[in-house]
Amino acid sequence: MADSPEDTIAAVATPPGVGGIGVVRVSGRRATAVAEAVLGRLPAPRRAIHAVFRGAEGEVIDDGLALYFPGPRSYTGEDVLELQGHGGPVVLDLLLTRCLALGCRAAHPGEFTERAFLNGRLDLAQAEAVADLIEAGSAQAARSARRALEGALSNQVDELLERLTALRVSVEAALDFPDEDVDILREAQVAERLNALDERLDTLRAGASQGALLREGMRLVIAGRPNAGKSSLLNRLVQREAAIVTHIPGTTRDVLRETVSLDGLPLHVIDTAGLRESDDPVEQEGIRRAWSEIETADAVLLVIDDTLGEGDAEAAMRARFPKSLPVITAHNKIDLSGAAPGERDARIYLSAVTGEGVDHLRAHLKAQTGYAGGEGLFLARRRHLDALDRTASHVANASRALAQSRAPELVAEDLRLAQESLGEITGRFSSDDLLGRIFSTFCIGK
Ligand SMILES: Nc1nc2c(ncn2[C@@H]2O[C@H](COP(=O)(O)OP(=O)(O)OP(=O)(O)O)[C@@H](O)[C@H]2O)c(=O)[nH]1
Ligand SMILES: [Mg+2]
Structure with a gap:
């Protein structure tokens, strides 16, 4: 049977090996049933309880803390259960096996974060920032990943997307009145707005290329x-x-x-x-x-x-x-x-x-590389830079089409392409293929 987003997924969220504690994370509709079977009751939302974790025959697997986060106010946007037991590989494996026997499926790397993205809890750039934060090789990189996670990149992208949308509306309005299109475009100050957009895009590209240097070296x-x-x-x-x-x-x-x-x-x-x-x-x-x-x-x-x-x-x-x-x-x-x-x-x-x-x-x-300070520095990827570059070239084409041929259809098409490229950053217009590539680089349990 193929994996489905309806599946309830489970994974050991702590690193392999021995540790003070180990966490098994469950996300999906069966999370409540898992809680009832393993703990004998459903913990009150967002309150840690101490409980014994039991196997199918009622035998004790471990004991520890349990937390229940009902969706949509959880990391993934679904019902989430966290079982925090002792950090031994055998104990954690028993606990995970118990969850799987209760109808959960083992999560793929990054699948929890992928669900957070699919359920609108994070956009794509923020989801990537989660992975970057985990992998950060320095305090500066961690701070910059944190900023990206808080939306330093996404907010600017969203603002530019809004401006692009507003421009498209103005240009498409002119399409309906072919005789007056030139006047309509001039009145709506499309050229000026395109210029202003281009400047903002330049600033964002400069920030993103610093961020990419910091992340990728x-x-x-x-x-x-x-x-x-x-x-x-x-x-x-x-x-x-x-x-x-x-x-x-x-x-x-x-x-x-x-x-x-x-x-x-x-x-x-x-x-x-x-x-x-x-x-x-x-x-x-x-x-x-x-x-x-x-x-x-x-x-x-x-x-x-x-x-x-x-x-x-x-x-x-x-x-x-x-x-x-x-x-x-x-x-x-x-x-x-x-x-x-x-x-x-x-x-x-x-x-x-x-x-x-x-x-x-x-x-x-x-x-x-902006390592020393760089207030406002956020971690970025080549993927973001590439999308910004393509956006800039579509915006430049739109300006040119406007200045030369004055054909609103061409301007509208370039603006649509610009919007699409820019939207790839936050995942508004991303193919499944791209999503698969991004999330597969995550660790399991995140
Ligand atoms: N005294 C001294 N000698 C140096 C220094 N740096 C390099 N050398 C010497 O300069 C010579 C050339 O060094 P390389 O590192 O091979 O120079 P390169 O620029 O890689 O040379 P190519 O590969 O031929 O282009 C060697 O004999 C080195 O020992 C330095 O700082 N001080
Ligand atoms: Mg040499």
Whole structure:
């Protein structure tokens, strides 16, 4: 029989292994019957009671606290029962088996939260924030997930969706009066409102990309001339000899990826071949790959040999870096050049060999991702960024259609597409496929 949203689901909600307490969670219509069978009575709503948990023959499985949350005022929006017993795997398994025998089905990962979403207790961005909060690798990430859960992202998305809806209403009204459509659109200030919407969208995108960096980590590509010390710096950052280092320029040919944690913040460091003109086909390929990494990076770390200083080669690289790409400049080998470690004039002076100044680089990287403070920072996902980008391009198309052809049908269609893309974030317009992908990454019991 296929799983149904009508099923009552049950799972051990605490992590596997031994613990002080262990929780079995039940959600669905049978929750009350489970309570009556296991506890002998239904606890008063939202009041913890102490009870003995009994098996089918009346034998004692465990004892502990029981809580009953009648729907819709519960996490899932359904009737929920929580049995908090002793945290041993065998005891919890017996208790779960008892619930299954009473007609519950084992919950899939994330199914409790999925039901919360389906029953309108959370929107999709908030449901994702629940998973992010659980997985948060740092206090900052946890705070930002909390903010997303409280609706920092969803509220802004909802506000923009309302504006889009209002705009659609104005434009569709003009469709009914083809002779006067231009006047109607002008009177309704559609162009001005579209501009204002676009600005708000930009602000939201900036916030979301910070949030995505915090959640998914920054992709930092190390680039520079051969022999500048790129691989040495990668090794220093990841604290092991991951990359081959020699005094021969052109040592690194391939792209090397390592992930480190900066106080819980994931940092993906990518070492690349030194950038120069080369006749060697292997080196040429390495350089081509270096550029393709640079094009998709969140930031570039341009490493300069401080005994040589910045020159024409670096100027040529800077000219070729994508315009919006943040570039962090590191002057390496200060143990040879004699420069003092630290950050001056937007340059970080350090030595990959002695490690001096590398803490300044770490601090800079953390600040770059908004790690240090960032009031209002919320955790976001690439999925959200992608949806915002598509929304922005539909809004731009609508503006263009309005300015050029003045065909209200086209404007209306672009606005509809914009609304659809934006709605994906909170789940107003999400396919089942997308939902399945999102919730399957949750842990069981959540
Ligand atoms: N004294 C000193 N030597 C360094 C420092 N960083 C790197 N080197 C030396 O510089 C040489 C080149 O270092 P690598 O890390 O291989 O340089 P790279 O930029 O990766 O070079 P390619 O892979 O050829 O592009 C090696 O001999 C390193 O030991 C430093 O901070 N101080
Ligand atoms: Mg190298």
